[in-house]
Amino acid sequence: xxxxxxxxxxxxxxxxxxxxxxxxxxxxxxxxxxxxxxxxxxxxxxxxxxxxxxxxxxxxxxxxxxxxxxxxxxxxxxxxxxxxxxxxxxxxxxxxxxxxxxxxxxxxxxxxxxxxxxxxxxxxxxxxxxxxxxxxxxxxxxxxxxxxxxxxxxxxxxxxxxxxxxxxxxxxxxxxxxxxxxxxxxxxxxxxxxxxxxxxxxxxxxxxxxxxxxxxxxxxxxxxxxxxxxxxxxxxxxxxxxxxxxxxxxxxxxxxxxxxxxxxxxxxxxxxxxxxxxxxxxxxxxxxxxxxxxxxxxxxxxxxxxxxxxxxxxxxxxxxxxxxxxxxxxxxxxxxxxxxxxxxxxxxxxxxxxxxxxxxxxxxxxxxxxxxxxxxxxxxxxxxxx
Numbered sequence: 013x014x015x016x017x018x019x020x021x022x023x024x025x026x027x028x029x030x031x032x033x034x035x036x037x038x039x040x041x042x043x044x045x046x047x048x049x050x051x052x053x054x055x056x057x058x059x060x061x062x063x064x065x066x067x068x069x070x071x072x073x074x075x076x077x078x079x080x081x082x083x084x085x086x087x088x089x090x091x092x093x094x095x096x097x098x099x100x101x102x103x104x105x106x107x108x109x110x111x112x113x114x115x116x117x118x119x120x121x122x123x124x125x126x127x128x129x130x131x132x133x134x135x136x137x138x139x140x141x142x143x144x145x146x147x148x149x150x151x152x153x154x155x156x157x158x159x160x161x162x163x164x165x166x167x168x169x170x171x172x173x174x175x176x177x178x179x180x181x182x183x184x185x186x187x188x189x190x191x192x193x194x195x196x197x198x199x200x201x202x203x204x205x206x207x208x209x210x211x212x213x214x215x216x217x218x219x220x221x222x223x224x225x226x227x228x229x230x231x232x233x234x235x236x237x238x239x240x241x242x243x244x245x246x247x248x249x250x251x252x253x254x255x256x257x258x259x260x261x262x263x264x265x266x267x268x269x270x271x272x273x274x275x276x277x278x279x280x281x282x283x284x285x286x287x288x289x290x291x292x293x294x295x296x297x298x299x300x301x302x303x304x305x306x307x308x309x310x311x312x313x314x315x316x317x318x319x320x321x322x323x324x325x326x327x328x329x330x331x332x333x334x335x336x337x338x339x340x341x342x343x344x345x346x347x348x349x350x351x352x353x354x355x356x357x358x359x360x361x362x363x364x365x366x367x368x369x370x371x372x373x374x375x376x377x378x379x380x381x382x383x384x385x386x387x388x389x390x391x392x393x394x395x396x397x398x
Contacts (some may be wrong), residue, residue: 015108017115018397019048019055022329026108035104038081043074044395049103050080052111058083071233087111118397125323126249126275133319133336136253137231137283138260141313141383143206146346148381150205152370157347161358165350168367173379176364176372183361188306191217195307195343195384199368203377208340208385217304218339219388228390230285231316232335236394237281239331242273243396250321250333251275255282306356308384313340323396330395337388344369344381 020026025045029036040046050063050072062079063072085101091110092098098106128134155165168176177200184192191214198209218224235253242248252273257265267284317336324330345365352358368379 015112016117017052017112018118019052019115020108020112021118022395022397023048029103030105030108030112032104035102036076036108037102038076040076046076046080047072047074048395049076049084049108049111050074052115053080053083053087056087056111056114058086124247124249126247126251127323128250128319128321128333130320133317134251134254135259135315135317136235137258137314137316139263139314140260141340141342143383145312145342147342147344147349148206148383149344149346150369150373150380155347155350155366157351161347161350161352161363164363165366168363169371171364171367173368173372176368179364180361180368183359184306188303191303191307198382199343199380200378202380202382203373204382205380206383207380208383209343210385210387214304214307214384215386215388218386221304224388228335228337228388231283232390232392232394234281234283234285235318235333235335235392238283239394240396241280242278245278245280247276248323248331248396249273249275250318252278252280253283253318255280256284258282258284307343308341311339311341311386314338315340329397330393332391332393335390335392337386337390339386339388341384341386342381343384 015021015023015026015030023045025036025042026048028034029045036042036045036049050060054060054064054068059068060072060079060083061068063075063077064070065073081101084103084107085099087110088099088101088107091114092106103111155162157165168179171179177196181193181196184196186192188195191211194211194213198211202209238253238255239248242252252275254274256268256271258271258274261284265284268282270279271282271284272278273280315338317338319334319336321333322331324332345362347366349357349362350366369381372379
């Protein structure tokens, strides 16, 4: 049985269900197929508030649980009112066939697809860090914080460089583990202020964190929403992932839901999504991971690129791409970091950090603040259907 609606066409698992080989039911492992069924149920008047955690028009969770089962059962009772044998909460030949007949048919494919040249990478979103911030300042100058913090700074200044290193490293290693040790050693041996430094272990730790995965998924969902709108408009051009004033954005900018595509000028969903945050803190990348929070604190800049964008033929069907994330933070302290607040600031390690960063660059060039660069690549794929 060939499925013809725009939502279902081209999905192999749904085609299997249409032939009862096998049906889709509770604990179905193919989440993309379940997402399509969940979208279909909502379109057909069966709301799924648990399965759509962000909004009814957002991304469903793809889990065939109790809510989806009940919605399928309600649909079956509605469309097969006199045939109780169809009331099983499973999606097989008759159920998916009736859904398919009630949903809009697939339209014509886009007339044009602009694919990315091999090896080309373009930036599609960027919030640069501020290199003029005080946490990258390495000049000898008076402390401007509270009187109590200033007194602690003065007491720290009479310590030897080795004693200050011990104060700083003991804190970083105790709470930040191996990552803390690596980043301390890089600071201790760095002779160039504001130098960008990568850390392979930090890349791995951030990429594995639930917080980063959630933020990346939110951004990649925005990419798919933009591409689906392009497909519907008749032309898919990867360069139109950049919209409005992008790719460089200000964190103070109020996002617009749709903006002009950079290449064609079409109104398209923006990647500058409201609520998108890679900056740490509440809702940010590293709020729930103590070692990462100790060594990073919060990310201060982000750049996202795309490479190897391709669309399968015939179109519209699926797309694939590599998304390249570069997150930046400053490994340095400013005056405010030395003021005790009960939330990690004003520790003995940070007092030592402040003195080393501004007062102890000899006998060799050392103890300069630097910019941490976290680089993560993720392969993405998705549907260009409704």
